[in-house]
Amino acid sequence: MTLDLAQFNEAFFEESFEAIDSMEAALLALDPGVPDPESINTIFRVAHSIKGGAAMFGFKEVASFTHSLETLLDELRAGRIAVDDTIADILLKSVDVLRALLAATQQGGPIDMQQAADLQFDIESIIARRPGAPCADEAGPEPLVADAAAQRPAFANRWHIRFAPAAGFMLAGHDPLILIEQLETLGLPRVEADLRALPSFGEFDPTHSFLSWQIELDSNATREEVAGIFDWAEDSCELSIDAAGAPGGRGEPETIRPDASVETGRLVTRHAPEPDRAGAGEPPKPAGVDANSIRVSAAKVDALINTVGEIVITQAMLAELGARAQGPVAEDLRTGLGQLERSVRELHEAVMRVRMLPISFAFNRFPRLVRDLSHRLGKKIELRTSGEQTEIDKTVLERIGDPLVHLVRNCIDHGIELPGDRVSAGKPATGTITLEAYHRGSAIIIEVGDDGRGLDQERILAKARNRGLIPAGDTPGIEEIIDLIFLPGFSTADRATDLSGRGVGMDVVRRNIKDLGGSIEVSSDAGAGTRFTIRLPLTLAIVDGQTVAVGKETYIVPLVSIIESLQLRARDVNRLSGFGDVFWFRGDYLPILRLHELFGVTPRHHEISDGLVVVAEGDGRRVGLFVDELLGQQQVVIKSLENNYGTVDGVSGATILGDGSVALILDLPGLIRHGAPRAAA
Amino acid sequence: VSADHFFNVSGYSMRDIAALQAQLRRLWDVGGPVHLTAEGTLRCDTAVLQLLAAFVRDLRAAGRAVVWSGDPATVRGAARILGLAAVLAIPPGSGQ
Numbered sequence: 001m002t003l004d005l006a007q008f009n010e011a012f013f014e015e016s017f018e019a020i021d022s023m024e025a026a027l028l029a030l031d032p033g034v035p036d037p038e039s040i041n042t043i044f045r046v047a048h049s050i051k052g053g054a055a056m057f058g059f060k061e062v063a064s065f066t067h068s069l070e071t072l073l074d075e076l077r078a079g080r081i082a083v084d085d086t087i088a089d090i091l092l093k094s095v096d097v098l099r100a101l102l103a104a105t106q107q108g109g110p111i112d113m114q115q116a117a118d119l120q121f122d123i124e125s126i127i128a129r130r131p132g133a134p135c136a137d138e139a140g141p142e143p144l145v146a147d148a149a150a151q152r153p154a155f156a157n158r159w160h161i162r163f164a165p166a167a168g169f170m171l172a173g174h175d176p177l178i179l180i181e182q183l184e185t186l187g188l189p190r191v192e193a194d195l196r197a198l199p200s201f202g203e204f205d206p207t208h209s210f211l212s213w214q215i216e217l218d219s220n221a222t223r224e225e226v227a228g229i230f231d232w233a234e235d236s237c238e239l240s241i242d243a244a245g246a247p248g249g250r251g252e253p254e255t256i257r258p259d260a261s262v263e264t265g266r267l268v269t270r271h272a273p274e275p276d277r278a279g280a281g282e283p284p285k286p287a288g289v290d291a292n293s294i295r296v297s298a299a300k301v302d303a304l305i306n307t308v309g310e311i312v313i314t315q316a317m318l319a320e321l322g323a324r325a326q327g328p329v330a331e332d333l334r335t336g337l338g339q340l341e342r343s344v345r346e347l348h349e350a351v352m353r354v355r356m357l358p359i360s361f362a363f364n365r366f367p368r369l370v371r372d373l374s375h376r377l378g379k380k381i382e383l384r385t386s387g388e389q390t391e392i393d394k395t396v397l398e399r400i401g402d403p404l405v406h407l408v409r410n411c412i413d414h415g416i417e418l419p420g421d422r423v424s425a426g427k428p429a430t431g432t433i434t435l436e437a438y439h440r441g442s443a444i445i446i447e448v449g450d451d452g453r454g455l456d457q458e459r460i461l462a463k464a465r466n467r468g469l470i471p472a473g474d475t476p477g478i479e480e481i482i483d484l485i486f487l488p489g490f491s492t493a494d495r496a497t498d499l500s501g502r503g504v505g506m507d508v509v510r511r512n513i514k515d516l517g518g519s520i521e522v523s524s525d526a527g528a529g530t531r532f533t534i535r536l537p538l539t540l541a542i543v544d545g546q547t548v549a550v551g552k553e554t555y556i557v558p559l560v561s562i563i564e565s566l567q568l569r570a571r572d573v574n575r576l577s578g579f580g581d582v583f584w585f586r587g588d589y590l591p592i593l594r595l596h597e598l599f600g601v602t603p604r605h606h607e608i609s610d611g612l613v614v615v616a617e618g619d620g621r622r623v624g625l626f627v628d629e630l631l632g633q634q635q636v637v638i639k640s641l642e643n644n645y646g647t648v649d650g651v652s653g654a655t656i657l658g659d660g661s662v663a664l665i666l667d668l669p670g671l672i673r674h675g676a677p678r679a680a681a
Numbered sequence: 682v683s684a685d686h687f688f689n690v691s692g693y694s695m696r697d698i699a700a701l702q703a704q705l706r707r708l709w710d711v712g713g714p715v716h717l718t719a720e721g722t723l724r725c726d727t728a729v730l731q732l733l734a735a736f737v738r739d740l741r742a743a744g745r746a747v748v749w750s751g752d753p754a755t756v757r758g759a760a761r762i763l764g765l766a767a768v769l770a771i772p773p774g775s776g777q
Binding site for chain 1: 699724730735738740765
């Protein structure tokens with residue numbers, strides 16, 4: 001039987017990228033002066049797993065690079081090479097190279113091996129220069145044993161493991177090599193193979209297992225973590241794991257084979273007392289695997305959400321019918337429909353939660369970013385994060401990453417001062433950048449703040465006046481001045497750096513956030529710092545909308561786009577040549593977009609004074625949407641128009657209302673681009 | 682030593698272990714010293730090492746020489762993990 005490993009490629013890449021993230025986090029937490037052995041072990045385990053997986057899947061470049069990296073890490077964890085700043089930098093660069101190698105391999109694109117080769121050379125040079133070099137292989141056939149005996153770091157536990165695969169073990173797809181190799185991720189094993197059952201070569205069935213092993217493992221791992229390595233194979237082997245010195249320990253494992261007549265009998269192991277009391281009482285946790293989670297493709301989850309969305313719509317339709325029902329069973333019907341509504345709501349919320357991921361996936365990149373950029377700029381910056389476990393929809397999470405990077409880079413580049421300047425200003429030499437996330441209602445709030453110099457309002461105003469963005473003589477308020485930083489191409493930086501200052505960024509940040517149905521606000525105190533507050537919807541599958549009527553049609557205007565709704569009098573409206581009808585609103589003339597004209601429907605009202613105007617914003621421009629009537633506010637499930645029909649300018653999707661009718665959800669930026677003349681908005 | 686005494690074990694795994702066994706049998710039957718190499722392989726598995734362990738053990742018991750040529754780094758590494766480096770008579774590497 002041939003197993004097609006390609007089907008597992010994507011899972012390997014996903015897990016590897018996640019593992020690299022955790023490796024990077026552990027590296028950033030590593031104090032070169034006093035490195036935590038467990039952190040080094042964690043980093044080693046990641047490299048080891050990726051190497052094993054890459055080799056198994058045939059990704060030679062990744063396997064080769066991680067082999068060198070793993071060797072260096074093995075030297076570090078054995079204490080043969082000390083961790084210093086140079087090595088910490090090389091390890092961080094290795095993370096970048098590994099990420100790039102994996103990405104190129106995943107995408108099937110060309111692999112730039114030069115950077116990897118250079119770094120691999122550096123790594124191997126360090127290994128070769130270590131005291132006592134040449135490398136471990138030259139110490140003898142069993143270098144691990146020899147080295148471990150000489151320089152074995154202090155481990156909390158010593159485990160005696162007896163591992164005897166059943167005859168059919170390898171035929172079942174298991175490989176003892178992989179299992180025993182994984183023990184190295186938990187500590188330092190001494191391995192003795194027992195060849196007594198190995199037949200002579202002439203009478204040999206090579207598909208059967210004849211070897212068994214006695215392993216002494218020095219480790220900080222608990223018994224459950226050690227046993228976790230053998231989790232998948234425990235039904236087809238004899239396994240005992242005993243603490244050193246425990247009764248029945250070395251050489252005499254207390255094992256019972258319930259059915260010795262079958263080759264793959266499940267083994268029962270009598271556990272000796274647990275030497276590591278710290279882990280007592282905790283549920284068993286296999287190494288590297290969270291037994292309480294499964295990995296499911298996003299497409300499957302989306303299909304489930306879509307189906308539940310249909311159920312929500314159907315339930316709403318039934319509720320409307322039930323409300324109109326009459327007769328002897330009407331009340332019972334409404335009671336049943338009420339229960340259905342509650343259950344459907346719970347189901348909907350539960351399914352939506354499946355797509356939710358902790359914001360830590362977005363936050364995790366920042367320790368590295370802050371570290372690297374602050375070093376480059378000669379600044380001292382501490383990053384503080386909170387609310388990393390706050391959950392947000394996967395798509396929102398993926399699309400908020402870049403805007404957050406822009407904001408944090410701005411904080412580092414423009415916000416936080418140089419240490420000398422900070423001390424002169426009476427501040428600590430080390431600046432602080434904070435990243436916070438929390439839920440508020442049906443939104444997630446992300447705050448990015450710094451305790452730097454704050455926005456220079458006079459400078460912003462002067463720049464804006466120079467560029468003619470503010471008429472001479474106008475004295476805008478503080479909020480309006482700060483809002484200028486979101487104008488395209490606006491920057492007060494004297495010179496552009498490769499980090500920021502090109503005026504590209506803040507307008508993109510706001511546009512990206514608006515595209516997600518969110519908003520961003522800024523507050524700043526001169527000398528005390530700046531804080532960006534981002535408000536995002538928890539999900540893109542549902543939108544809070546204002547339903548409006550135009551003729552017999554209903555449209556949904558996302559609430560996040562609406563500034564105000566008002567009724568105009570005829571005299572409030574002026575016709576400007578080239579701009580159509582406009583009205584005066586908070587210091588600007590805004591164009592009026594008549595939805596019935598844009599969508600070709602017959603309205604109930606043609607006169608402006610008979611209908612209503614919804615003032616809405618998109619892409620930094622404001623317009624007045626002329627509608628017949630406001631119907632109400634409700635959450636609607638977004639259905640893709642592109643998937644079901646095609647792209648329509650000014651429409652982001654559709655939804656099905658409770659009465660079964662379809663309502664278009666307006667896309668304000670698209671609507672304005674498509675329908676609004678370039679008015680002074 | 683003729684080419685009949687040389688064999689590269691690279692690339693074999695549980696999947697084609699019977700083919701490896703057939704090749705080793707041929708080496709056995711040729712007689713004389715056996716030269717093995719495993720350069721260029723990135724991974725081997727227990728089935729291969731177990732078979733090699735029986736082969737090398739019995740060859741040496743029969744008084745025949747087993748010589749590893751090149752730098753069989755991967756096989757050495759895997760043998761070390763499984764505690765089979767001594768029985769396979771793989772020499773220490775010159776650095777990987």
